[in-house]
Amino acid sequence: MRFYEYESKALFARHGLPLGEHRVATSADEARAAATAIGGPVVMKSQVLSGGRMKAGAVKFADTADEAASLFQPIMDAVVSGQTGRSVLVESKSPVAQEYFLSVTWDGRRKQPVLLFSDMGGIDIEEVAETHPEHLSRTHFSTLLPITPRIAKEAVGAVGVTGGALNRITPIATELMRLFLEYDLTLAEINPLARLEDGRFVVLDGHVDMEAEARGRHKKLLAELGVQEEETRQARPPTDFEIRGRQVNEADHRGVAGNVVEFDGDLGLVIGAGGGSLTLFDAVRKHGGKPANYCEIGGNPSVGKACELTKLILGKPGVEKIAVMMNVVSNTRVDIVARGVIKGCIESGKDPKDVIAIFRIPGAWEDEGFKILAKHGVDYCDRSVSMYEAAGRAVAKMG
Numbered sequence: 001m002r003f004y005e006y007e008s009k010a011l012f013a014r015h016g017l018p019l020g021e022h023r024v025a026t027s028a029d030e031a032r033a034a035a036t037a038i039g040g041p042v043v044m045k046s047q048v049l050s051g052g053r054m055k056a057g058a059v060k061f062a063d064t065a066d067e068a069a070s071l072f073q074p075i076m077d078a079v080v081s082g083q084t085g086r087s088v089l090v091e092s093k094s095p096v097a098q099e100y101f102l103s104v105t106w107d108g109r110r111k112q113p114v115l116l117f118s119d120m121g122g123i124d125i126e127e128v129a130e131t132h133p134e135h136l137s138r139t140h141f142s143t144l145l146p147i148t149p150r151i152a153k154e155a156v157g158a159v160g161v162t163g164g165a166l167n168r169i170t171p172i173a174t175e176l177m178r179l180f181l182e183y184d185l186t187l188a189e190i191n192p193l194a195r196l197e198d199g200r201f202v203v204l205d206g207h208v209d210m211e212a213e214a215r216g217r218h219k220k221l222l223a224e225l226g227v228q229e230e231e232t233r234q235a236r237p238p239t240d241f242e243i244r245g246r247q248v249n250e251a252d253h254r255g256v257a258g259n260v261v262e263f264d265g266d267l268g269l270v271i272g273a274g275g276g277s278l279t280l281f282d283a284v285r286k287h288g289g290k291p292a293n294y295c296e297i298g299g300n301p302s303v304g305k306a307c308e309l310t311k312l313i314l315g316k317p318g319v320e321k322i323a324v325m326m327n328v329v330s331n332t333r334v335d336i337v338a339r340g341v342i343k344g345c346i347e348s349g350k351d352p353k354d355v356i357a358i359f360r361i362p363g364a365w366e367d368e369g370f371k372i373l374a375k376h377g378v379d380y381c382d383r384s385v386s387m388y389e390a391a392g393r394a395v396a397k398m399g
Contacts, residue, residue, distance in 0.1 A: 001212050001231070001233035005047060005089055006022070006089050007227070008207055011221075012190075012206055017172055017203050018202050018203060019202065020091050020202050022090065022092070023090050024087050024089055024090075025088045025089075028073060031044065031090055032065045032068055033065075035062060035065040035069075038091075040092065041061065041092075041093040042091060043060075043090075044088050044089070044091075045058065045075075046058035046059070046080060046084075046088060047087045048083045049083065049236050050081035050236060053078075056079060057075075058078035058080050058085065060075055076088060096204075097197045098119070099195075100118065100120075100161075100190075100193040101118040103115075103116040103125070104116070104180040105188075105189075106186055112140045113141060113143060114138055114140045115137075115138075115152065116155075117155045117158070117169075118135050118136045118159060120136075121192035121194075122191065139158070147177045147178050149171065149174045152169075155173060172203075183210060184213075185208060185210050187207060187208065187209040188206075188207075189206065190203050191205055191206075192204050215229075230243045231243075239262045241262045242261060244260075245258055249305075254301055254305060255299035255300045255301030257301045257308070258295065259294075259295060259296040260293055260294070260309075261295070263290075264290075264292070265290030265291045265293075266398065267284065267289050267290060267292055267320070267321060267357065267398055268314060269294065269323055270310060270323070270324040270325075270341060272295075277294070280325050280387055284391045286391075287392045289398060290398075292316055292318060293313055293316065297332075299331060300331055300333055301332070301340070303339045303340040306339075307347065310345060311344045314345065321397060321398060322341075322355060322356055323356075324341050325361065325390050325391065326361040326363075329363035332363065332364065333364050334363055334364060334369030334370075335372060338361075338369040338372045339372060341356065341359070342356075342376055353377035356379070357397040358379055358397065359378055359380040359381075
């Protein structure tokens with residue numbers, strides 16, 4: 001789940017990271033008041049869960065409080081990757097001498113967090129990595145051993161930063177690593193970290209992503225930041241469909257039937273098996289299909305839970321059929337999923353054999369599950385049919 005910039009900075013403030021004076025405005029009058037309180041020129045930034053704000057006209061500069069008030073609505077109306085802002089962050093404009101990039105993320109190959117640092121901040125780090133790799137350092141660190149300043153100092157010094165800058169950036173990077181681990185984050189990024197003309201360092205922009213499964217553990221923090229429980233918070237605000245998917249999952253503790261993401265296709269997906277769900281989603285697209293959603297089902301959900309998920313997906317406008325697919329399962333009963341999906345079809349006023357394009361879940365209690373599917377005339381297959389082939393069969397049913 002992704003945080004807005006003002007929420008990220010609130011989290012940074014808890015760890016003593018240096019921030020410029022800033023306030024959140026939800027109206028032109030509040031923008032004027034914020035600029036007045038800050039004093040001097042300000043930067044005004046739309047609060048959206050996406051990058052590209054500057055190019056979209058969602059970041060503007062104001063020299064006076066009245067100008068800040070006049071710019072509020074144009075910033076709110078600016079569309080950034082299909083989103084409009086929920087508020088505007090009004091922040092003091094700082095005279096910048098140099099910009100740096102600082103980020104902690106997860107390296108899936110090494111299975112370790114990695115600290116990324118560059119003395120070329122303010123631009124896409126991918127561009128730096130491609131055109132100026134000598135200006136980017138990658139330093140892995142342990143999740144078990146204590147975080148020490150030595151790790152951060154090595155990362156910052158690796159690109160040639162020395163002297164006062166090295167000594168001032170090191171504690172910032174150290175705290176960013178601690179923050180990353182403490183809050184179960186998948187990304188903690190500062191871009192840019194600015195060295196001002198007077199020598200001070202200030203976080204000008206920040207991005208934070210938290211592991212979705214960690215929400216329960218950090219419920220108090222999220223409440224303090226104002227993050228509502230129904231907000232899925234990906235690269236955009238959640239849709240009503242996604243909120244209902246979360247509600248389906250939370251209504252019953254048994255198994256998983258959630259992590260629903262909405263797309264605009266016509267083939268609904270009831271898929272699972274961890275990485276298998278991503279594999280199946282990609283396979284559908286590879287065969288030319290248009291997924292209506294992504295979701296995850298598994299962990300032996302109840303009949304009711306599988307039923308409600310099916311009804312949710314079938315009730316999505318534009319969905320013509322659903323594909324029910326998983327890898328070989330051992331901790332999920334095939335017959336229970338089959339009962340739930342068929343029940344969901346019937347309660348949606350649909351004939352299961354007409355709307356289930358394919359059912360491909362082999363594993364525990366599969367014989368019983370296949371009997372149920374056969375009784376209703378549903379097209380199903382066992383483990384002899386690969387997930388990729390099953391996805392192809394589902395797409396073919398869409399014509």
